Amino acid sequence: MKTLKFLLIALSIGFIPAMTRSQQNYLSHLNATKDSPLYTTYAANLHRSEFTLDAGYHFVFYDSTNGLVFRNQKGGDWSIAFAKSGVKSGTSKYIYFLNELYRQPVITTSYSDIVKYTYYPFRDLRVDVTFLVYSSHSSVQEFVLHNLSRKKEKIQVVPFLTKPVGVFHEVRVQDKGDYVTFSYIDKPDGWMVEHQMPHVDTVANLFTVSFLPDSTVTSLNSLPWQNSSITYDSSRSVAFFKEFELSSGGSIRFRVVRVLGRNGKDLNEMISNSKDLFNLDLWSIVRSDEELYSKIPRLHFDNADMEMLYWMGFTLIRQVMLPPEGKCHYNYYVFSREPVWGWGHGGQVFHESLSMLAYVFMDPEGAMNSQRVYMERQHSDGYINYRTGPYLDETIPYNNQLTTSAPWFNWENMEIYKITKDKGFLSEAYISGKKFYDYWLKNRDSLHDGLCEWGGHAVLESVRDGEVAVWDQVGWPSNFEGPDLNSMLVMEAKSLEFMANALGKKDEAEQWKRESENKIQLINKYMWDGETSFYYNVDMKSKTFSFKRKNDLKREEIIGFLPLWSGVVSRQRADSLVKVLTDTSKFWRKYGVPSLSAADPYYNPTGYWNGPVWVEWNFLIEEGLLKYGYKDLANELVNKVASGMIAQLKKDHEFWEFYNPDREWAGYHRSYIWDGLISRMLMDVIK
Numbered sequence: 001m002k003t004l005k006f007l008l009i010a011l012s013i014g015f016i017p018a019m020t021r022s023q024q025n026y027l028s029h030l031n032a033t034k035d036s037p038l039y040t041t042y043a044a045n046l047h048r049s050e051f052t053l054d055a056g057y058h059f060v061f062y063d064s065t066n067g068l069v070f071r072n073q074k075g076g077d078w079s080i081a082f083a084k085s086g087v088k089s090g091t092s093k094y095i096y097f098l099n100e101l102y103r104q105p106v107i108t109t110s111y112s113d114i115v116k117y118t119y120y121p122f123r124d125l126r127v128d129v130t131f132l133v134y135s136s137h138s139s140v141q142e143f144v145l146h147n148l149s150r151k152k153e154k155i156q157v158v159p160f161l162t163k164p165v166g167v168f169h170e171v172r173v174q175d176k177g178d179y180v181t182f183s184y185i186d187k188p189d190g191w192m193v194e195h196q197m198p199h200v201d202t203v204a205n206l207f208t209v210s211f212l213p214d215s216t217v218t219s220l221n222s223l224p225w226q227n228s229s230i231t232y233d234s235s236r237s238v239a240f241f242k243e244f245e246l247s248s249g250g251s252i253r254f255r256v257v258r259v260l261g262r263n264g265k266d267l268n269e270m271i272s273n274s275k276d277l278f279n280l281d282l283w284s285i286v287r288s289d290e291e292l293y294s295k296i297p298r299l300h301f302d303n304a305d306m307e308m309l310y311w312m313g314f315t316l317i318r319q320v321m322l323p324p325e326g327k328c329h330y331n332y333y334v335f336s337r338e339p340v341w342g343w344g345h346g347g348q349v350f351h352e353s354l355s356m357l358a359y360v361f362m363d364p365e366g367a368m369n370s371q372r373v374y375m376e377r378q379h380s381d382g383y384i385n386y387r388t389g390p391y392l393d394e395t396i397p398y399n400n401q402l403t404t405s406a407p408w409f410n411w412e413n414m415e416i417y418k419i420t421k422d423k424g425f426l427s428e429a430y431i432s433g434k435k436f437y438d439y440w441l442k443n444r445d446s447l448h449d450g451l452c453e454w455g456g457h458a459v460l461e462s463v464r465d466g467e468v469a470v471w472d473q474v475g476w477p478s479n480f481e482g483p484d485l486n487s488m489l490v491m492e493a494k495s496l497e498f499m500a501n502a503l504g505k506k507d508e509a510e511q512w513k514r515e516s517e518n519k520i521q522l523i524n525k526y527m528w529d530g531e532t533s534f535y536y537n538v539d540m541k542s543k544t545f546s547f548k549r550k551n552d553l554k555r556e557e558i559i560g561f562l563p564l565w566s567g568v569v570s571r572q573r574a575d576s577l578v579k580v581l582t583d584t585s586k587f588w589r590k591y592g593v594p595s596l597s598a599a600d601p602y603y604n605p606t607g608y609w610n611g612p613v614w615v616e617w618n619f620l621i622e623e624g625l626l627k628y629g630y631k632d633l634a635n636e637l638v639n640k641v642a643s644g645m646i647a648q649l650k651k652d653h654e655f656w657e658f659y660n661p662d663r664e665w666a667g668y669h670r671s672y673i674w675d676g677l678i679s680r681m682l683m684d685v686i687k
Helices: 190-194 267-279 282-293 304-319 352-359 364-377 409-420 423-443 469-473 483-502 506-526 558-566 571-581 615-627 631-652 673-685
Strands: 057-060 069-072 076-084 103-110 114-122 125-135 138-147 153-162 168-174 179-185 202-209 215-219 237-246 251-262 387-389 392-394 656-659 666-670
Touching (some): 076 125, 125 282, 138 153, 153 251, 282 304, 304 631, 483 506, 558 571, 558 615, 615 673
Antiparallel strands (some): 057 069, 069 076, 168 179, 202 251
């Protein structure tokens, strides 16, 4: 084997003629490039997934400093390189980097678990690729090479894995060199260790190809490759070399497979799994995805980027759904599957569950079952965990109270029922929801005055868990009664009223109506400031906007708009509040409504709750605008938020935790479930 540089070799996809797009199967007939707002992270279908050992991949097809890479944060990069005949004598070079390709990749099909794309490494060589994350433990790439020249060509292919950070361990070239075994270390982060989450620290790997390679190479570094007879206990790279001869107009098909396992897993089982993927009908996977996505409402879009964003939102939510496991007897979700990070991998929280209000249109039963996860783990006194997952009941005891999460539970259940019309679910939800609401009244209204305050670890319970103007500069949340929590409780009572009526419980419905009306009166009495036309937190004892000093609670935070969403505001006050909302120096920014007024000295558009755009809270504001008849403003708001998300997707093809309201920037965590709410937001304004 001639010496070659290894890590820096691989290929990318090229151009494919535009296809007639079927509205029924939008994602099967794409013509997407790096400039399209396509989300390109892939993980296994819910039914072939698990929590404890799960690998997804982000497709890097847009970075000229790389090749076409399927990247797993812990497991490394998976790619391929090509060379024409003559490379052995040094007269030809390997093609890997995107800027070396004759034609750039075009993605033609993309669902949550599978992507198909085409590219040209050379003028007369077209490569069609299908990449599938089949299960949490196994993935496959199929390559079809087409010789478009008028002569016979010898093409060398080099599929490889590389570990940019760390190394592969116990690397062994097996059998005839057509598969390699190794392991890598995947240490859990501090949060996962602290919460005793199950985790596979040493991940066994099998990397194999469907052809007999000419040689198999492992390399300790990115220096020239060593002789194929050498194997290492440690390696950063594993590669197969194969030269194919293609006749003019001819083609060749082969597959590359990666299988993961727990350390010590039977090698024969991993080999058997890989052989199954060599023979798997990949089109059956696409057809199954088409059937699932066919349930999503079809909307008419004038803007192609908005249309793609709409479908990507559903892909994101679907991707993070996992099947029953551990303590969860129903499907549940994590915040992100690739990358895996502790805080986002413990299980469900109410504010992330707002995304079920979009997902219900795709998978009604799955959305209901996700909510049932909360019901099956509810305490006898009505308490529901801060976070609920297959291996976690996170209660966060603090000041002799357990921490729950923001009460959107009954509203979520009501909205899900409106789509599913499932009376069985409604009955379950109503029983659970009554207990949950009673828990709030008994444990979060310490003055028994009809208004509640955040309790437990109140910063976490309030959702706004970092860099909040009032929490940071005035006082701990439990000192205040606010328009956020009490608007949520108004909506909870209204939702229980709706449920009771739907279940024929008229007397109970009247009780819930009185409950919401009483809270509405108190919110408007104490939390509305006529001078600034805004709702603020009040000191729970004095019922004023002053805590440590005069008017120190009068900070214009996004929570002041929640009374629009909950229907607390009178028509006249709504007009005044909307004037504040649409003030471009405060909240009506280029890419949406920030969590804190831009006129506030604490404003930071790249901070947490002191400036960025949070998609789920902008969704609540959109709902409020529609409720009060501000349809044009609701549409404008959705366009603002969508534009920021589209700009970021075109940069890195990722969804992010939050977005900058003023410029194209997003942070800090990727593949974040609640961004899928943009699909619901678009649905609500596009008819």
